Amino acid sequence: MSDAFTAGYIGMDSRMKLIEIVTNNLANLQTTGFKTDFGRLLESEKSLTVGSNIDMASGEIGYTGNDLDVAIDGPGFFAVQTPGGVRYTRNGSLSLNESGDLVTKDGMKVLSTSGSPINARGLNVAIQDGGIVTVDGNEVATLKLVSFRNNTDLQREGANRFVWTGAADGVQDVELPMMKGRALEHSNVNPTMEMVRLMTAYRDFESVQKSVRTIDSEMNGRLIQELGRLT
Amino acid sequence: MLRALYTAASGMQAQQINIDTIANNIANVNTTGFKQGRAEFQDLLYQTIRPAGAASSTSTTYPVGLQLGLGTRQVATDRIFTQGDFRQTENPFDLTIAGKGFFQVKLPSGETGYTRDGSLHPSADGILVTSSGDPLEPQVTLPANWDTFTIGKDGTVSASVAGVNQTVGNLQLANFANPAGLEAVGGNLLKVTTASGDAVTGAPGENGTGQIFQGMLENSNVSVVEEMVNMIIAQRAYEVNSRAVKAADDMLSQINNLTR
Numbered sequence: 001m002s003d004a005f006t007a008g009y010i011g012m013d014s015r016m017k018l019i020e021i022v023t024n025n026l027a028n029l030q031t032t033g034f035k036t037d038f039g040r041l042l043e044s045e046k047s048l049t050v051g052s053n054i055d056m057a058s059g060e061i062g063y064t065g066n067d068l069d070v071a072i073d074g075p076g077f078f079a080v081q082t083p084g085g086v087r088y089t090r091n092g093s094l095s096l097n098e099s100g101d102l103v104t105k106d107g108m109k110v111l112s113t114s115g116s117p118i119n120a121r122g123l124n125v126a127i128q129d130g131g132i133v134t135v136d137g138n139e140v141a142t143l144k145l146v147s148f149r150n151n152t153d154l155q156r157e158g159a160n161r162f163v164w165t166g167a168a169d170g171v172q173d174v175e176l177p178m179m180k181g182r183a184l185e186h187s188n189v190n191p192t193m194e195m196v197r198l199m200t201a202y203r204d205f206e207s208v209q210k211s212v213r214t215i216d217s218e219m220n221g222r223l224i225q226e227l228g229r230l231t
Numbered sequence: 232m233l234r235a236l237y238t239a240a241s242g243m244q245a246q247q248i249n250i251d252t253i254a255n256n257i258a259n260v261n262t263t264g265f266k267q268g269r270a271e272f273q274d275l276l277y278q279t280i281r282p283a284g285a286a287s288s289t290s291t292t293y294p295v296g297l298q299l300g301l302g303t304r305q306v307a308t309d310r311i312f313t314q315g316d317f318r319q320t321e322n323p324f325d326l327t328i329a330g331k332g333f334f335q336v337k338l339p340s341g342e343t344g345y346t347r348d349g350s351l352h353p354s355a356d357g358i359l360v361t362s363s364g365d366p367l368e369p370q371v372t373l374p375a376n377w378d379t380f381t382i383g384k385d386g387t388v389s390a391s392v393a394g395v396n397q398t399v400g401n402l403q404l405a406n407f408a409n410p411a412g413l414e415a416v417g418g419n420l421l422k423v424t425t426a427s428g429d430a431v432t433g434a435p436g437e438n439g440t441g442q443i444f445q446g447m448l449e450n451s452n453v454s455v456v457e458e459m460v461n462m463i464i465a466q467r468a469y470e471v472n473s474r475a476v477k478a479a480d481d482m483l484s485q486i487n488n489l490t491r
Binding site: 026027029030042044052053067095099106124136158195205209213 | 234235238239241242245246249269270271272273274275276277279280281282283284287293294295296297298299300301302303306307309311312313331406407408409411412425426427428431438439440464465467468471472474475478479481482485486488489490
């Protein structure tokens, strides 16, 4: 009997994890450069586990008119220097810090094709199509775009950042970088799809819950009550 | 399960802030020199339940990991410094900056404020002040009994008294390495912060600043259509997150009903 309870627990727990993934997607409907996670159930030999994959599909690109906004119009990630090492992001909502370095909204320096931070000290700083950073009309640097051998070794870190956990040679520069200036990439979360996933996981949960209750009250309960009757 | 509740709540909270920002933009659709604000979001931390590549048996690994995100948070309200439309007013005291740059204003506290609002007025002593009465910096004083008053594109202020034209002052504009880092203090005023960098001042047209046009004002750069669309999106995003809260709550209640 305990097997059925364990199966029930796993069935419910896995659906709860799926819902947590969906909820996080929904919470990030408006996060620039966010990539949807899709949870899936994986059947292993003895149990059921949940895995999450990152859906790398491009989000819609929206024109903002802001000189320091840049959207990746194709594959690739910006490289940013963080205290923990180089991280990768699709969020091109950039700013300048007080010393004129091009930074993300949380102050991490964005790297150029030469792998160094970009200092754009000047009064008219803009990012042009192709990721070219100009100061008063003069080109000073180009934003670095990298791609990865596979997405499975790419882990999320929060704050729109990804960390590469694979071998160092798995990170390459994008051959044909495509970037749009004065635009941002919206989150690629599709609310319709997420609602469907939410409903599916919720109903699955309900079914498993019903079966656990049936096993408990109808079978186990009766077993104990009927068999235990001595007279 | 409680994770989903908090995650969805963070999404709802973010949309609330988004609506607050949008509402402020819409409220300032007629504010001279107003610059649109934009709420920016980031995903929160991730809880790595199982990293990709963890062993699934002695010789095989899971090709995908399991990371549960914990929601979203607001990271900044960006200010978008695009040019607003010009509005012809024919009032000689109305000025507009075509390009970057800010008028400098001496605040009662002695600090310098920066504004794009060029709606000026002469005070009782002939000093050019903003609508809230703060004098421009450097101060410009009009002579008594002036007949006409002009401000050139380069900021030269001249007035004619009894048919004699004389230069009475020069306007200066300030520019910043990072205007988005300026702090809005209300009253159309911005203040310098460490993030904005120090002000670089110069005559209009120098140091990347724009030229001055007299008899015009700069409208707010808020686009009502864009804000309405943003409002719809924000409201729907709020709604969808509240559905997730409901689903999580229902599941918790079902767990509670497992034993009767």
